[in-house]
Amino acid sequence: MKAFVFHGPGKGSWDEVPDPDIENASDAIVRVGTTTICGTDLHILKGDVPEVTPGRVLGHEAVGEVVEVGDDVRTVRPGDRVLVSCISSCGRCRFCRERRYGQCRGGGGWVLGHLIDGTQAEYVRIPYTDLSVHPLPAAVDDKDGVLFSDILPTAYEVGVLNGGVRPGDTVVIVGAGPIGLAAIAAARLYSPWRIIVVDLAQSRLEAARAFGADAVVNAGEDPQQLVEDLTEGLGADVAIEAVGVPDSFELCTRVVRPGGRVANVGVHGKPVDLHLEDLWITGVTITTGLVDTYSTPVLLRMLTAGRLSTGSLVTHHFDLDQMEEAYEVFAAAAETGALKVVLGGVQHDVVDVPA
Template identity: 55%
Template sequence: MQALTYIGPGQKTWGSVPTPAISQPTDAIIKIVKTTICGTDLHILKGDVPAVTKGRVLGHEGVGIVEEVGNAVSNFKKGDRVLISCITSCGKCEYCKKQMYSHCEDGGWILGHLIDGTQAEYVRVPHADNSLYPIPEGSDEEALVMLSDILPTGFEIGVLYGAVKPGDIVAIVGAGPIGMAALLTAQFFSPAKLIMIDVDDSRLEMAKKFGATEVINSANEDAVKSIFEQTKDGVDVAIEAVGIPQTFDVCQRILRPGGHLANVGVHGISVHLELQKLWIQNITITTGLVNTNTTPMLLKTVKSGKLTPAALITHRFEFDQFLEAYDVFGNAAKERALKVIISNT
């Protein structure tokens, strides 16, 4: 089969690799119909995730068709259309019983990380009964790709960990896919203000369409100063959705007393934590890897039309254009790219 393979920092290739086979009775083999590229894939390519070894097929998002199941799989059969979760869950270990699926003792984030992922014609999904979701009849499968990772990530690690509540002033630093997912799902809780901070005017314009009440281009103005000029004493919730020291620093400096800093971004290097200033302000700082325990709820909101993640898709490609898709996504500002869809037709 054809797949996108990591060769080493800064190196990738699109070419032929062995087709996966059932290795455990709880496995399923899925024929990929649609997949995408995540910011985490770009972090891997930069060398930020050393656990990813040479020859790994990347990707942890997608929808597809069940090709084969192991004899212990009971919820799915050949021909079923399924959403693939970015998190693999055995459903039985201590962490799974706490709904901390990201720390599953025989799973977690392994697709495109510790085992081959979804940027391929076929993928092996361990613990299929707990790691796949049936696609409702008539669903927009492109939209559902957003539920593999970015929507539950923005919602769980940004909005829920940030404890967004009605009337809050919320600032999201980073208008990429994760920041936009946090923006869309924060509106479930009716915050008073949703402020989006980024350096890309085109993404800030898109954020306005998605519900941002204010936008700040931090390349043109001092974001911290602007926040304090338009609030009493800062924001209730700051969501870090980039993963670099500069954006984390903005978040820790704009919080009001009692505020929450929800770090969602993947950090490849350390940040400077101003704990000497934060401790006396009763600040809560949270971090996390998505658990995807909210995916069933998000599926319902998409099916009902309350959430429209298809709006996040800006570019579409075929599988033989995978390297071009990476070029576009990797130059998001220039290409005005948010999420790309790659279809196996």
């Protein structure tokens, strides 16, 4: 089969690799119909994730068809259309029993495209199938469904829920990439008073407006002052960091009010200064985390019920064998306007859902 293979920092290519096989009784083999590229994949290509070794097939998001299952698999069978979660779960360890699947100690967690071969391929082996894939409702199209592998649950769990967004809150989201835009949609479920979005790219600020941001500001135009002006000097109740660079994290700590919450979502490849000389007296809560994907079934139900919209997150579509071109377009998002790129030729017939 063909797959996108990491060959070291700055190097990746669409190569011929061996087909995956069932290795454990809980495994399944999924034929990938649709996959996508995550900002984390760009971090891997830069060398920011040293656990990913040369030769690894990248990718941790997909919609596809089950073609083979191990003897212990009970929830799906060959022919089923499924959403592949970015997180695998053994279901038995302490963390899995606490629904902290991202911290699985039984061989799960974030393994796809990280510690084992991933989804940017024609076929992928899924460990712990019963807890690591979701049968996909017929009403959900592939290009929408694949967004629920990672970015929607990540924005919801690590951003909105960790940040404790409540009705009437002022929420600042730093970064209007796919995760930041998904955080807008997820935060709106909790009726905040105002959502303010910060980014460097004008095209992404426009996308933030379309997703429901109440105010947007370029990162180079003193966003801290805007937040102060809009909150009578108080600051934001919640600041969500959705970039993964030191400047964006430090901005979040400056715009949040005393007693507020900073929810870090971005993947950081460099150290960040934590200014405790300023923060120690403020009572600010800072959270970090890897998505656990426990919310995926709920989010899918909200999508099919029309309560959650993915809007225009998908801006570019490619065939699987155009993977290298898709990476170039996604990496140059400031020039191409790319938000989420989707790869694959399989498109599911959508069933109309009553409003």
